[in-house]
Amino acid sequence: MLLATYRVNSMAYLIKTEIVDVGAKTFVFDSQKTMYGAKNIAEGDTIFIVASATEGGVGLIAMGIVASASATAKKPGIARQTPRVSIAVRRTALAKQRLGRVELKAFSNWNDGRPETELNFKFYRQATNKIGGISDEAAAYLRGFF
Numbered sequence: 092m093l094l095a096t097y098r099v100n101s102m103a104y105l106i107k108t109e110i111v112d113v114g115a116k117t118f119v120f121d122s123q124k125t126m127y128g129a130k131n132i133a134e135g136d137t138i139f140i141v142a143s144a145t146e147g148g149v150g151l152i153a154m155g156i157v158a159s160a161s162a163t164a165k166k167p168g169i170a171r172q173t174p175r176v177s178i179a180v181r182r183t184a185l186a187k188q189r190l191g192r193v194e195l196k197a198f199s200n201w202n203d204g205r206p207e208t209e210l211n212f213k214f215y216r217q218a219t220n221k222i223g224g225i226s227d228e229a230a231a232y233l234r235g236f237f
């Protein structure tokens with residue numbers, strides 16, 4: 092019998108980066124910048140995939156499960172480095188509605204507690220591609236797009 096392993100405190104994450112094949116069933120992301128706790132991403136975590144507008148993408152494209160995750164070694168001789176990880180993701184669903192920079196731009200009252208504002212703040216305030224941890228509320232909001 093095959094037993095599945097589940098993390099007790101699994102989190103949800105979002106990755107915003109260049110996506111070459113939006114219809115892929117699996118994605119591999121090498122040496123991605125991490126923010127908002129994403130250095131702790133692990134196998135079994137939920138991840139939402141956003142095709143970066145700065146790379147010609149359309150926004151939210153898919154949801155998946157992290158199949159593997161490993162920390163990227165820091166470069167020697169550089170004092171301050173953002174942690175990076177490499178992950179493989181198995182797609183579980185394709186987005187049915189558009190959600191990108193244009194749709195989230197209006198949500199800029201950083202203290203309003205809305206999931207849309209959290210996503211705008213964490214992923215669109217800077218053009219940087221990254222993996223970031225998101226709240227349960229933001230994850231629930233994003234699930235509504237599938």
